[in-house]
Amino acid sequence: AQSVAQPEDQVNVAEGNPLTVKCTYSVSGNPYLFWYVQYPNRGLQFLLKYITGDNLVKGSYGFEAEFNKSQTSFHLKKPSALVSDSALYFCAVRDQYNFNKFYFGSGTKLNVKP
C-alpha cells in the first residue's frame, strides 16, 4: 500500500541557517514525489517534484529536495531559511501503478525564527 511519513510535526530553525524537512515513502512501483507548501487559510502550493533522473530536484523559492531510493526518502532542503518560509509543508506520492490518487504525509510545521 502507498503511504507517506513525515516524522516531524514541527521543525524550528533560525533565519539564515539551512533547513531540512523529512519525508519517507512506500509505494508498489516507481514513485512520483511532490512537495507542497501551505500558508494559513490557503490551499496547497506546489513546490517541486521528482519523476526520474537527477536525485537532486530544484523548485520554487530556493527549495530543493533529494531523492534517495535506497532509503525511500525525499527530504526537502533549503541552504538558508527565511522567516517567510514559515508554513506547513506536505510531502505527497503517486506511483506508476496507482496514479489516480495522491497520498499525503501528515504535514510538518516549519518555524523560522529571526
Add this chain to the structure above:
Amino acid sequence: EADIYQTPRYLVIGTGKKITLECSQTMGHDKMYWYQQDPGMELHLIHYSYGVNSTEKGDLSSESTVSRIRTEHFPLTLESARPSHTSQYLCASTTQGENTEAFFGQGTRLTVV
C-alpha cells in the same frame, strides 16, 4: 497561479442545513479531488473523479456527496450539516498524466454551529 476556484472561502451555518461547496477549474483537467483537512493539518481524501459522470469515494468515509456533470465543475454537497463536519475542505485537480502535480483551490473553511 493555478486556475481553480472554491466558493465560498468561509461559511458558518446552522445544524441541519443543506450546503454545497463549489469548485471550478478552467484548466481542462480530467481528474478532480476533494480533501478534508483536520485542524491538526492532515489531509484526507473524501471524493475523487476521473472525468464527467465518474465519481468515487475516497479513503475517509464522508457523509457528503459529489457530482461531475461538467469537466470544470465538481461541487460537494452536505444534505444535513452537523458540527462534526466543521473543517477545511480543499479541492484539487490534475491532468490524466501519471507524473503531474495537483493544483489546489484556496479552500473553504466550514463551521457548523
